[in-house]
Amino acid sequence: MTETEAAPRAIRTAVVGFGLSGSVFHAPLLDADSNYSLDIIATSNAGRQEAATARYPGVRTVPDGRAVLDRADSLDLVVLGTPPATHYPLAKAALEAGLDVVVDKPFVVSSVQGEELIALARDRGRVLTVFQNRRWDGDYLTLRKLLDAQALGKVLRFESRFERWTPSIAKAWKARATADDGGGVLFDLGSHLIDQALQLFGPARVVHAELKARRSDERADDDVFLVLRHHAGVLTHLSMNMLCAQQAPRFRVLGSVGGFTKHGVDPQEPYIVAGGSPLDEDYGVEAPEWAGTLGRDGHLDRLPTARGNYPEFYRLLAEKILDGGAQSPHPLPVNPEDAVQVLTIIEKARELASLGS
Structure with missing residues (x-):
């Protein structure tokens, strides 16, 4: 394989939250898909940190979403599996840091917040989707x-x-x-x-x-x-x-x-x-x-x-991100406008x- 034919780089990913959402849905699905590298897991719980490193050797654990965003330059995608009230501020900060974002359901706690995030993603040219698995x-x-x-x-x-x-x-x-x-x-x-x-x-x-x-x-x-x-x-x-x-x-x-x-x-x-x-x-x-x-x-x-x-969600997302991201003609796995309608x-x-x- 020549340099011009090199395989695309894996999507460098952080999962924020390692409760049920992060540990049972997001991390296993990302780890099973070669289009992604699971680089960071954020959780403040010491037991969950130990569980994360035991199951995913080489992953870096950090205490919270702020610590993830401090490393935004080394990431492409942030997945939010945190309590709903945190979704809006964390997603907003991640989009402003230039990252693509997956938000677990419920998207946010109000339709107004949802529309604001959609507009921000559009303005920043970032991919934003909701995990309606x-x-x-x-x-x-x-x-x-x-x-x-x-x-x-x-x-x-x-x-x-x-x-x-x-x-x-x-x-x-x-x-x-x-x-x-x-x-x-x-x-x-x-x-x-x-x-x-x-x-x-x-x-x-x-x-x-x-x-x-x-x-x-x-x-x-x-x-x-x-x-x-x-x-x-x-x-x-x-x-x-x-x-x-x-x-x-x-x-x-x-x-x-x-x-x-x-x-x-x-x-x-x-x-x-x-x-x-x-x-x-x-x-x-x-x-x-x-x-x-x-x-x-x-x-x-x-x-x-x-x-x-469930792996189909991340397959479709990888197809979108690796083919130009927000500008790609590939559909999102879940349009965030659908989540606003919910x-x-x-x-x-x-x-x-x-x-x-």
């Missing part, structure tokens, strides 16, 4: 294929849920966070559910919203139900519940000629938590017993779940719920 859940990919094939006919109702039994709040920042800080299940799991609904069925407005705090230590919300009416006519029911002793289907989609029902959750997160790698042959493959059902009662077929593919829905839901309380 559940666009690559296996069950969601399966449903997309069904809709593309019009297997359900005209979709009339879409039900989507994230329900868990978590009677106490394990993370200190979540126990302290109010809705103004980006706390609560609507910002957390709701960001995924709303994003998926908008991607599947297009723009929508909130027609009903219920927000409750059931747990004694919850300062925002942990039991949420939203109804969206899409411009295309689909009615969407979204449920998020952290105190759910019996869980309903993950998806139930009703159409004019058939329906689709799916239980269970995507296996990619627990697979990594258990020590697996995105490079493993079994990564993203769901057990056959969790297959969904397609058709009508009395005429149901089992439908195997498509393989989940925030707008969240804001409208809070307004509607407060009027009905």
Whole structure:
């Protein structure tokens, strides 16, 4: 290979935050993709620093985002996996330092902040995207294929849920966070559910919203139900519940000629938590017993779940960055304007719920 044919330099990357987001999603996905070099992990927790260096020999650990930005000249990309209230100031500082930025969901805590960051990225010529990884859940990919094939006919109702039994709040920042800080299940799991609904069925407005705090230590919300009416006519029911002793289907989609029902959750997160790698042959493959059902009662077929593919987010991002960055014709893995639309829905839901309380 000649000098002119040399392979492009790996995208020099720092991950800020090494809790669930950084340790289970971002760092493993980046480490598994040869287009990236995982150079810095920022965490103030000594135990997490030790875990980071043990799992990624050669990575440098620093205490916080400020220490990462002090090394901006040796980086190309910053990935933010920190609490939501920190997203706006950290992303703003990173863009101003000339870095491309990935922000975990929720993007920021208000649509105004989101629009400001998008404008700043545009002015600075930087890549800005949001980690809406559940666009690559296996069950969601399966449903997309069904809709593309019009297997359900005209979709009339879409039900989507994230329900868990978590009677106490394990993370200190979540126990302290109010809705103004980006706390609560609507910002957390709701960001995924709303994003998926908008991607599947297009723009929508909130027609009903219920927000409750059931747990004694919850300062925002942990039991949420939203109804969206899409411009295309689909009615969407979204449920998020952290105190759910019996869980309903993950998806139930009703159409004019058939329906689709799916239980269970995507296996990619627990697979990594258990020590697996995105490079493993079994990564993203769901057990056959969790297959969904397609058709009508009395005429149901089992439908195997498509393989989940979170690595696709970073593959698309590398394609964008390495082919000219913000000026590249390649699409972003997630357009941040989509994340602003999610925030707008969240804001409208809070307004509607407060009027009905």
